[in-house]
Amino acid sequence: MPFIEHISYSDLERLALQRLVPALLSHGFCYVDGLLGELAGSAVLDQVVEMHNSGQLQDGRLAGSIPGVSRRSIRGDKIAWVSGSERGCEAISFLLNLIDRLISVCASRLGDKAIQERSKAMVACYPGNGAGYVKHVDNPNHDGRHLTCIYYLNKDWNPKEHGGVLRIFPESKPYVVDIKPLFDRLLVFWSDRRNPHEVQPSYATRYAITVWYFDSEERAQAKKRFRALTASTEQKGCSSS
Numbered sequence: 001m002p003f004i005e006h007i008s009y010s011d012l013e014r015l016a017l018q019r020l021v022p023a024l025l026s027h028g029f030c031y032v033d034g035l036l037g038e039l040a041g042s043a044v045l046d047q048v049v050e051m052h053n054s055g056q057l058q059d060g061r062l063a064g065s066i067p068g069v070s071r072r073s074i075r076g077d078k079i080a081w082v083s084g085s086e087r088g089c090e091a092i093s094f095l096l097n098l099i100d101r102l103i104s105v106c107a108s109r110l111g112d113k114a115i116q117e118r119s120k121a122m123v124a125c126y127p128g129n130g131a132g133y134v135k136h137v138d139n140p141n142h143d144g145r146h147l148t149c150i151y152y153l154n155k156d157w158n159p160k161e162h163g164g165v166l167r168i169f170p171e172s173k174p175y176v177v178d179i180k181p182l183f184d185r186l187l188v189f190w191s192d193r194r195n196p197h198e199v200q201p202s203y204a205t206r207y208a209i210t211v212w213y214f215d216s217e218e219r220a221q222a223k224k225r226f227r228a229l230t231a232s233t234e235q236k237g238c239s240s241s
């Protein structure tokens with residue numbers, strides 16, 4: 001698929017160093033508009049719409065269930081995890097490669113954390129039935145996720161009519177930040193308790209692609225804790241059976 005290289009490396013470097021790094025260090029979040037441009041952005045949107053129409057998006061899971069509380073009342077998105085190498089994800093792969101390059105330029109300037117790996121991409125759709133996502137922190141308990149990057153795909157989005165605003169409640173700040181999920185917008189923010197946020201009820205189909213970049217050390221510790229927990233659970237299982 002012929003993509004126009006909308007953004008040169010020097011543009012990317014300038015964007016990272018002059019916009020992303022200063023904003024993350026001072027406010028904890030930053031969004032950039034016009035990341036890919038109309039052509040490549042629309043190619044990503046077309047592939048996400050095709051995933052949705054072909055039934056590849058499933059109800060988003062929750063880390064735990066709350067008796068008597070429906071999952072949908074907490075988060076109403078439908079998701080699919082993609083690496084970008086799947087057939088029909090070429091444009092998504094182009095986007096992920098660009099975000100990887102952007103974050104790799106930022107990484108060494110965002111403090112002492114090593115950011116070397118990320119999650120798969122979560123393709124998400126809020127179906128427009130008034131569902132959203134209640135106020136939450138992506139990484140409240142040191143699971144390794146350091147930066148949340150959300151790429152929005154919604155053309156002609158009007159929050160007055162469609163809702164779906166992402167509201168960030170920056171920790172210990174007297175204000176909130178409302179981010180419209182606009183087409184070709186990239187939002188980056190710290191994944192931890194510095195940025196509680198919510199997706200307000202959406203009344204039109206709302207698409208986004210999210211990747212989480214890991215702090216290698218915190219991720220390694222989290223995996224170690226998970227392995228120890230799994231081992232002790234199996235141990236208890238064996239001894240009680």
Ligand SMILES: COc1ccc2cc(-c3cnc(C(=O)NCC(=O)O)c(O)c3)ccc2c1
Pocket residue numbers: 060061062063077079122124133138150165166181197198199208
């Ligand atoms: C255990 O498996 C899973 C699988 C998927 C998961 C997805 C999320 C998640 C977190 N945040 C948001 C969000 O804040 N979106 C903001 C926006 O769209 O503007 C979102 O849409 C989805 C959290 C935990 C998950 C656990």
Ligand SMILES: [Mn+2]
Pocket residue numbers: 136137138197
């Ligand atoms: Mn979130």
